[in-house]
Structure formats: C-alpha cells, structure tokens
Amino acid sequence: MSRIWRSLVELQRIDAESLAVDQRLSALPAKVDAEHQRLASKQAALRDHEARGESHARERRECERQIAEREEKVKRLQAQLFQVKTQREYDAIGVEVTVLQREISDIEDRELALIEAEETHAREIEALRRAVDELRAGTAKEISRLESLREEAERTREVLLADRPRHASSLPDEILRRYDTLRLRFPDSAVVHAVESTCGGCRMGLVNQTMLQLNLGQRFTYCEHCSRMLVPQEKAG
Structure with a gap:
C-alpha cells in the first residue's frame, strides 16, 4: 500500500x-x-x-x-x-x-x-x-x-x-479511475493526508474506523465527508 x-x-x-x-x-x-x-x-x-x-x-x-x-x-x-x-x-x-x-x-x-x-x-x-x-x-x-x-x-x-x-501505470485501475474522477472536483487535492484524525482536504474529523484502516494500510481509505483519497501524513510529503 x-x-x-x-x-x-x-x-x-x-x-x-x-x-x-x-x-x-x-x-x-x-x-x-x-x-x-x-x-x-x-x-x-x-x-x-x-x-x-x-x-x-x-x-x-x-x-x-x-x-x-x-x-x-x-x-x-x-x-x-x-x-x-x-x-x-x-x-x-x-x-x-x-x-x-x-x-x-x-x-x-x-x-x-x-x-x-x-x-x-x-x-x-x-x-x-x-x-x-x-x-x-x-x-x-x-x-x-x-x-x-x-x-x-x-x-x-x-x-x-x-x-x-x-x-499512473503503477496504480490499480480502480484507484486510478477514482483518482481521475476526484481530480475533476479537487484539481490539486484529490489525495490528502490525515492529520490528528482530520481530513487534510475538507478539515472534517475522521471516524476511528477510517483512521484504523488508514494506519493498518491494508486497504485504500477515503474521507467519509468529501470522498478524498487519504494517505498517512508521512506519505503526503
């Protein structure tokens, strides 16, 4: 991941x-x-x-x-x-x-x-x-x-x-399609990092389950409020 x-x-x-x-x-x-x-x-x-x-x-x-x-x-x-x-x-x-x-x-x-x-x-x-x-x-x-x-x-x-x-070729097709769709709404912030259980895009708080999935890194995680793609803070550069 x-x-x-x-x-x-x-x-x-x-x-x-x-x-x-x-x-x-x-x-x-x-x-x-x-x-x-x-x-x-x-x-x-x-x-x-x-x-x-x-x-x-x-x-x-x-x-x-x-x-x-x-x-x-x-x-x-x-x-x-x-x-x-x-x-x-x-x-x-x-x-x-x-x-x-x-x-x-x-x-x-x-x-x-x-x-x-x-x-x-x-x-x-x-x-x-x-x-x-x-x-x-x-x-x-x-x-x-x-x-x-x-x-x-x-x-x-x-x-x-x-x-x-x-x-782009290194990404699974489903994730790439999702990213391209989100990019139309958020041209420079389709992918954001989560900081202290907060979405780096909409600034809304993330539920514990979302943060757990993100920290485990076993499946891709999205903000439940704005649908942006989430990555751990250290991965967002």
Missing part, C-alpha cells in the same frame, strides 16, 4: 504542476495582446495629435492666404484713391479699406492663436513620439520575456507529461 500512496502523491504533484503550467500558458496570449494594445493606444494618440497638428497648420496657411489676399486688395484700393474724382468715391474706398484692415487684424489674431497651438502640439507630439519609441522597445522586451516563459512552460509540461504514465 505504501507504494500506491507514494505513486498517488507523486501523480497528484505532476498533475497539479501540469495544471499550473497550463494556466500560465493560457494566460500568456492575453498578456501579449495587452502589450500590443498598450502600444496601439499610444500610437493612436500620437496619430491623433499629428492629425490635429496638421489641421492647425492647414488652417494657419489658410489664414496666411486670406491675409495676403486682403492686403493685396488694400493696396489696389489705396492706389485707386489717387484716381477718384469725388469725395463720395474717396469715402467709399476708405470704408472698404477699413473693413479689410479689420478683417486682417482678426485673421492675424486667429493666426497667432494657431501658431501657439502648433507650437504646443509640436512639443506634445515630440513627447508622444519619445513615449511611443520607449513603449515600443519595452513592448518588444516584454513580449520576448513572455515568449521565453511560454517556451520554458512548454518544456516543463513536456517533462511532466512524459513522467506521468510511469506513476
């Missing part, structure tokens, strides 16, 4: 470690995706800032065009002042020049605001570019680390899976 106990304990260790490895492996794709998403989010923010910067630049160039257009009109109108023959024509041109100069002043104010916005955006874009470069390097490093973890976990799983049949 002691050989069976040892095989069960070792089999459970292998299965528990294999489960932990599988859980680590299953979590890795989400972690890789999260790294890509972080980088994509920062890159999207950079593109948004660059687009707004380009929009400000286009609007500023349009302001420059409008100013130049109005200044040219002012020059033509001022040249006409020397050709007018009546005061009424002179005054009309003066009014038109005044309106154009006011428009030029308003557009220049808008142009100045756009220049300031462009300068601010340029600084923000430069900072974002540095942040993207740093994050890209960090992402590549983290993904490389995760890939190394994946490779290591897969090697560990291969070793564990290769070792499992040796221990």
Whole structure:
C-alpha cells in the first residue's frame, strides 16, 4: 500500500504542476495582446495629435492666404484713391479699406492663436513620439520575456507529461479511475493526508474506523465527508 500512496502523491504533484503550467500558458496570449494594445493606444494618440497638428497648420496657411489676399486688395484700393474724382468715391474706398484692415487684424489674431497651438502640439507630439519609441522597445522586451516563459512552460509540461504514465501505470485501475474522477472536483487535492484524525482536504474529523484502516494500510481509505483519497501524513510529503 505504501507504494500506491507514494505513486498517488507523486501523480497528484505532476498533475497539479501540469495544471499550473497550463494556466500560465493560457494566460500568456492575453498578456501579449495587452502589450500590443498598450502600444496601439499610444500610437493612436500620437496619430491623433499629428492629425490635429496638421489641421492647425492647414488652417494657419489658410489664414496666411486670406491675409495676403486682403492686403493685396488694400493696396489696389489705396492706389485707386489717387484716381477718384469725388469725395463720395474717396469715402467709399476708405470704408472698404477699413473693413479689410479689420478683417486682417482678426485673421492675424486667429493666426497667432494657431501658431501657439502648433507650437504646443509640436512639443506634445515630440513627447508622444519619445513615449511611443520607449513603449515600443519595452513592448518588444516584454513580449520576448513572455515568449521565453511560454517556451520554458512548454518544456516543463513536456517533462511532466512524459513522467506521468510511469506513476499512473503503477496504480490499480480502480484507484486510478477514482483518482481521475476526484481530480475533476479537487484539481490539486484529490489525495490528502490525515492529520490528528482530520481530513487534510475538507478539515472534517475522521471516524476511528477510517483512521484504523488508514494506519493498518491494508486497504485504500477515503474521507467519509468529501470522498478524498487519504494517505498517512508521512506519505503526503
């Protein structure tokens, strides 16, 4: 019976470690995706800032065009002042020049605001570019680390899976089937040790008959409360 106990304990260790490895492996794709998403989010923010910067630049160039257009009109109108023959024509041109100069002043104010916005955006874009470069390097490093973890976990799983049949084959079929069934309910505690007449799984007290059977080691023993497989404390490692 002691050989069976040892095989069960070792089999459970292998299965528990294999489960932990599988859980680590299953979590890795989400972690890789999260790294890509972080980088994509920062890159999207950079593109948004660059687009707004380009929009400000286009609007500023349009302001420059409008100013130049109005200044040219002012020059033509001022040249006409020397050709007018009546005061009424002179005054009309003066009014038109005044309106154009006011428009030029308003557009220049808008142009100045756009220049300031462009300068601010340029600084923000430069900072974002540095942040993207740093994050890209960090992402590549983290993904490389995760890939190394994946490779290591897969090697560990291969070793564990290769070792499992040796221990499983040493168990009677009935006990192995019972263990596999219990493992579905208790992935890492289908086999537990009994300590001071208490089940190491559910922590419930064990009746004297159960403890007697366990100590005699003549037949396999189960907890009467949770049905876990019991082994003596010194055999549970």
